Each structure stands twice: as C-alpha cells, then as structure tokens.
Amino acid sequence: MKEVAGKPAALTDKPFHYCPGCTHGIIHRLTAEVIDELGIREETIGIAPVGCSVLAYEYFDCDMHEASHGRAPAVATGVKRVHPDKVVFTYQGDGDLASIGTAEIVHAANRGENITTIFVNNAIYGMTGGQMAPTTLIDQKTKTSPAGRSRELTGSPLKISEMLSVLDGVTYLERVSVHDTKHIIKAKKAIKKAFEIQLAGKGFAMVEVLSTCPTNWGMTPIEAMKWLEENMIPIYKPGVLKDIEDGE
C-alpha cells in the first residue's frame, strides 16, 4: 500500500513542546520533508538555537549541535569547515538571529558560508515569556513594551533579510509565511531551494519564515494567523530578496 501521509523520517517521534497554534511545528515539518526529499538525512548536521526552538535537536532526526544564543552561524561555520561535504543548517528565531546574533549572521552570510539558515520571525521573544524583539512591530504590546513599541524609544522593526540581501556572499534569500496553505507550499519550495543551493556548493542561503506566537501575542491560533497576515505581511513583505541565479 502506498503511504500518502506520515511523519517525515527526518523528524523523531518525540512530541513537540510547542504551544498550541505555534507555527514552529509546520516549519520543522517542512524542513524535515525537504531533508527527506533530498535524501540527505544521514549527511546533515543541524544547529539548534536558543529560544523556543532550543529543543530542535530532539525533533530533527539527524546529527544536531545546540549552539549558544545567536551563535548558530558561527557554530555552523566550525562544523562546515570541518565537513565541507556535509549539509549544515541553522534554525534560528528572531531574538537569536536578529538581536543577539546579528554579528554572527552578517559575517557568516558575508563570507558566503555554504550553509542554509531557516530564520523564524514571530516578532517577539517566545521562550522567555513575550518580550520585545528587534522585529516587534510599532505599537505591538509585549512584556517589555506594555504600551506598545515606541519608535522614539526603541527604533523600528529590524528588516534583517533586507540588510543581508545586499551582501555579496548571499546567494539566495527569500521571505515566506506559513499563515495559510498557499503560503506554506511556497515556504517549502523556498526551503528546498535553500538546501539545493548548499548541495550545489553555491554559498549562503536563507529563508525567513513569518511565524505566529499565539501565547505571547495573547490570541487564539486563528486570530494569530489573521494578525500575521494583516500586520506582519505589510512590514515584512514576502518574496525573493536575492537570487543570484535569477541574475539579481
């Protein structure tokens, strides 16, 4: 009998600890499906971040290395330089990548490290209980911006993908979302392409995935999907920000 649905081999049987409605589960699954489809599970080393996905090493069924906060691209650099023939990916949230880890992501990207980065942006610190992130929207209420984020006090949402897209070392960078089926299908294509670029030895590839945090946004999962679509998409516009193969 042909199996039409099931868990990807690149995911373990361990139940996710993520909150109900959190989109990390979708993004884990997409990444694992891509690893399966490319047949690279036994060649892949994943780097887990600090943040909600700190336990990603328990979920991906490939070799995993848990990094310190923000340093996943540096750890990935160390692994990849030792094993240039293996596939190395980092899975990082917005506090990890766009705040404490800005130096590491900028320089890994600029060196054109032949790695793949999955950047999950939900505009808030989830694991520590809903603090403001550099990606938090103006007027968005968080534990550390209770009256809403003020531009005067804390600046504007950091568009790190736009920043990275100007670097020569970046081969491919796309922003996607997972708030509906159409976008999920697109997200998977982008993640697959980001791994294929590494397999072809073409350099640094990153996919920013817009994600929800119903718990810390104080919404139901459905409200959160809607909030993402109405509030995050206008600021963080999905699309290809850089694709060297398209001559950009």
Place this chain on the structure above:
Amino acid sequence: MGEKVLMKGNEAIAEAAVKAGCRYFFGYPITPQNEIPAYLSWRLPEVGGVFLQAESEVAASNMVYGAAGAGARVLTSSSSPGISLKAEGISYIAGAELPAVIVNMMRGGPGLGGIQPAQSDYFQATKGMAHGDFHLLVLAPSSVQEAVDLTIDAFALADKYRNPVMLLADGMIGQMMEPVEFTREIDPETLPDKPWATNGAKGREKNIINSLALDPAELEKHNLKLKAKYDQMKEEEVRFASKGLDDAETVIVAYGTAARIAASAIELARQVGYKVGLIRPITLFPFPEEIINQTADKVANFLTIEMSTGQMIEDVRLAVNGKKPVHFYGRTGGMIPSPEEIFEQIKIIGGAKE
C-alpha cells in the same frame, strides 16, 4: 626532526599545534599573540587545514565549539580581554564535553589594561573562566621549548578528558625567541575516531552536541560526571618542576615567566648563603598541592612570586594549609619583577646572613 631552530614563542606554539595534528584555527587579532594567527594563516592551508579569522572572539570560540563537536582537533588563541569574550564558547565546550585548546598570552588588566606581560588571569583560567561548574586543564610553560611540548600535550589531554585545555602564558613567553626542537609529529589521520562527533548520522543513531539539561537532577548528574573528570586530572595530570628542595629553608612558588626570574634570584641568594628552593607548577589546574604540602613540613617559609597582585597565592596557602607562613611579592600591570627585587624579598624573609 631533532633539529634546533630559533623561534619566537608565539610562532613555536603555532607550529607545535600543527605538529600535534591540529588542522583548524579560529581566532581574532589581539596583542600580544598576533604571531599565532599570522603563522597559521599560511601554515594551516599548507597542510590542508583551515585558518579563519572570525568577526569577534565570541564568534571564534563558537566556531571552535562547532569544529570540536564535528570531531576536529581545533585551536584558538587570544590575550586577556579576548579570553573574556571567548568565555561564552569555552563554557559551552566544557558543558558539552568537547576537546579544544585555547592559548592565552596574558597581558595586564583589568579592562583594556595594557599590552605588556602579566599573570593576572590566573583566577580566570583556574577558577572563574565562565558560568557553571567546570574547570579547564591549565598548562603554564616557562620557556619556548616547554610551550611547544605543552601545546602538543594539550591536544592529547583535551582528547583524553573531552575537556578544553588552556595554555596559559604571558606576553614574554609569546614574544621572546629561544631555540626549540620539535621531536613529535602527529598525523591527524591516525588519531582515534570520535564516535560522538557530528559528522552525519550515516548508519547510526544521531549524535547530539549539547549543554542543555532542563531537569536539575539530570544536570546535577552531568556536573558530577564533570567533577569526576577533574578529580581524575588531580590524580593523573599534576605536573611541576622543583629545585633545591633538599636543603631549602625558604621555597619560592612561581610559574611561567615569574618562575624564570625567581630561578635567577635563587642563584643570587644561594651565592651568599640563603638556602632557597623553587616549586614551579606546570599544571595550574590541577594544582600541585601535594608537593607544596609535603615541602611545608621541611621548610620555614614560602614566598609566592607572581606578575599580579596575588592570585595563585590562594592555592599555595590552601596547599600549605597553615603549616608555615606564605609570603608574597608581585608586580602588576605589565611590570616585570627583577631578580634583584626578588632577592630583596628573600633577604627580608631569611634574615641577615654573616
């Protein structure tokens, strides 16, 4: 091999790392250790290795964390302020039980301090490197040849204990030239496999490199496992050199550059009848407690000499355990004591002769 060559300390350490089979270096420029990365920037590619200048010490130590997890013999080097930044990665390396070698060519501090030789990172290296219940194995050379030998040993010790090892020297050792001989050369291809390394889970269960343990009972168990390693180091790895203990009335305890100068001071003192001996710790962790404690039964005084305001003296006092007075003389901030200054201290402690 076997030929003596004149080399600067930093370059000799770099070559020793290559001889030890190290093929990966991640670092960031800082004085007075810059000759190590400069040397390895051409030497490692020559032997098929990788030299990478990181964007910061923080990144460098995390690259080391990645490369060590991936199974490589890997080195980083820095000097005092840079080591503070590397502390993050070093704590993770220790927590995840990975082998790596870190060189600290100490300079005066605190803060930006200066760039002249100092020994003021003893506490940091032996006790307070970073957060958490862990120790580095710390080796302290007092000559360029010893720096070479200890660098090669450092990689083997790191592998033996799956623990970071620090070569703790000062700008003097790094900058001076002495004849050295490389008597060992290790081909990295001949090193034993590291079955725990992240190199792709081909035909095996996945490997995880990690220092996270949310369950306190699990973390306690892990920390006790680490402690058992440190206890084993205390049993098996203590190293020191000694001189003149047979008839000594006063024993100087000093390491690295301070020990060299103390040895000159002892010669001056012995010429005029002061019976002075030397205990030179080569491992600072594990500390040579036993020899110091045993010596305390036979001598009248100890004098600790350091290029700091007094750090190792705390371990000397613990080892002496109140049996005899422990005196101290130190210079700090990049100032180096002269043999005559130390001789003066010997005279004060030993009383008038003739």
